[in-house]
Amino acid sequence: MTFKILVVDDEPAIHEVLHVYLKRFLDDFVLFVASTGQEAIDKVTQMMANGQSLDIVLMDMKMPSMDGIECTRKLSKLGIKNIHLLTAYFDPESAKQAAEVGAKGVMKKSEGFVSVARKVADMIRGTRAPTTSAGPN
Template sequence: MTVKVVLVDDHPVVRAGLGALFAGFSDIEVVAEASDGGQAVSVVQELTVRGEAPDAVVMDLQMKPMGGVEATRLLVAMEGPPVLVLTTFDTQADIVAAVEAGALGYLLKDAPPEQVHTAVLATARGQRTLSPEVMAALVDRMQRPTVTLSARETELLELVSTGATNKELAQKLFISQSTVKTHLVHIFTKLGVDNRTAAVAAARAQNLI
C-alpha cells in the first residue's frame, strides 16, 4: 500500500528536498504540496471531495499567514488525515502546542531519512511518533510545574526578545498598544517577573521561546 502524503512547508527548496526524499521510498507518494497551513487545509478538503483523501500530512510549524499548529487543529476538527510535524523548532512551547493541537508525530528536520520514513508510515496508520528529543522535552514538561503561555503571548514574547517596542509589537501583531500592554502584564505575572528583560530570560530558561 502506498501512503499518500500532503507536504506543507513555506520554503520551496525544503519541499523539493523532502519531495525527492519521499520519491526514493516506494511506499510513499506526495500527492500535493502547500506553502502554509491555510493552503494545506484547502488542499486536503479538495482532495477529499474528489475522493482522493491523503493518508497523512507532513507539516512545518512556523509559516505565514497560517502556521502548522492552527492548521493541525483545523485538520483534526474536520477529521482529516493525521499530521506529522517535521520542523526545525524544538522549544517546549512549540512541541506542546503541536501535540495539544492533535499532531500524532513530531520530528526535527535533521532526523535520519529512515526515521522520517518510518514516522510517515506510522502517522498514516494512526500511531504516535515522537523523536527522542521531543519525548524528552515532553517528559521534562510533565515532571516539573511550568508556565504555560498562550500562542499569542509566545509570539509577542519572541518579538520582545528582538527588542521590539510596544508600538512595533502592535503593528506587527495588528493589535492596539493597549492590548500589547495587557499581554505583557499577563506574561510578567505568569513568569513572576516585572520587566521585559527578565521575562525573556525566564521564558528562555523554561524553553518557552
C-alpha cells in the same frame, strides 16, 4: 496501493528534498504540496469533496500568516488524523501544543530529511494492512 502524502511548508526546496528522499523508501506514492496553511486546508477540503484521503500530512511549524499549529487545529477539525509537525526550532512546549491540537508527533528538521523520509515511510506502511491474494475470501 498508492500512498498520499501532503507536505505543507513555505519553502519550496523542502517539498523537493522530501520528494527525492521519499522515493528512496516508498515505491508508490503521490506527493501533494502546499506553501501556506490556507492552501493546505483548501487542498484537503477539495480532496475530501472528491472522496480522496491522505495517509499523512507533514506540516511545517513556522509559516507566515497561519502557522502549523493553527493549520493542524483546523485540519483536525476536518477529520484529518495523521498530522506530523516539522520544525527546526524544537522545544517541549511546541510538542505539547502540537499534541493539544491533534498532531501525532513532531519531527526535527535537524535530524535530516533522510531520517524524516524513513520515518514517514515506516509510519504510513504501518497504517495499511498488507494485501495478499492467498486463500479464498
